[in-house]
Amino acid sequence: MKVLSMIQPWASLFVLGEAEYETRTWRTHYRGPLAIHTSKKVDKPACRMDGVAELLAKHGYIEDNLPTGMIIGVCKLKNCLKIEENNGNWAVLEDSRVISGNDLFLGDYRVGGYAWEIEGMRILDEYIPAKGQLGLWEFSGKI
Numbered sequence: 001m002k003v004l005s006m007i008q009p010w011a012s013l014f015v016l017g018e019a020e021y022e023t024r025t026w027r028t029h030y031r032g033p034l035a036i037h038t039s040k041k042v043d044k045p046a047c048r049m050d051g052v053a054e055l056l057a058k059h060g061y062i063e064d065n066l067p068t069g070m071i072i073g074v075c076k077l078k079n080c081l082k083i084e085e086n087n088g089n090w091a092v093l094e095d096s097r098v099i100s101g102n103d104l105f106l107g108d109y110r111v112g113g114y115a116w117e118i119e120g121m122r123i124l125d126e127y128i129p130a131k132g133q134l135g136l137w138e139f140s141g142k143i
Contacts, residue, residue, distance in 0.1 A: 001074075003035040003139045005132030008066040009047050009056055011038040013106055015073035015123055018055050021099070021115040023107035027080050030136060034077040034118065035143055037132045040068045051105060070127035074143060079117040083109050 004022070006014065014022055015036050046052055047063035056062060085092040091099040091109035099109060107115065130139060 001033050001035050001139050001143055002030060002077075002136050003037050003071060003130070003132075004136060005037040005039045005134070007039050008042040008068060009052060009061070009063070010043070010106065011036055011072065012059070012061060012066055013052070013055055015121060016059050017121060019103050019106040021103055021107060021117055023083075023109060024114050024116060025108075025110075025112075026135075027082070027114050028077070028116070028136060029080070031077055031079070034075055034136075035071045035139060036073045036075070037071045037130055037139075038066070038068050039132050042066055042068060055102075055106075067127055069129055069131070071124065071130050071139065071143060072127050073121055073123050075118040075121040077116060078119050081115045081117060083111055083113045083115060086111055 013019060042063055044063045047056060081093040081095055083091055084094050086109050091104055093099065093115055128143060
């Protein structure tokens, strides 16, 4: 299965459904099953930001109890859309979709980047330890 590694707290917030899109500086043509892996790194200053801390607390997390080095969720990568416009309050994707709210707050919607649209996010009952990699990578174990 293809896997995407993400830094915490962004990985958990994405898997918990607080954001509908994952933003990247690069496009992928891959579509299909995708697992979400948490890197070993935790962005502790981000965990303390207003808004992020509240969203983590809503799910019982703080910077010190976020899972790291684990595959924590699975979904289907449905689309990869270029970011065409951003005025700070909203962003526009190539299909004219407007992004605002938590999605805008939790993502990097710089013009020229990409929003990865997913569906069917499911948190795993048991997290799977795994060493992450940059880019999309292949996990050969059972998920």
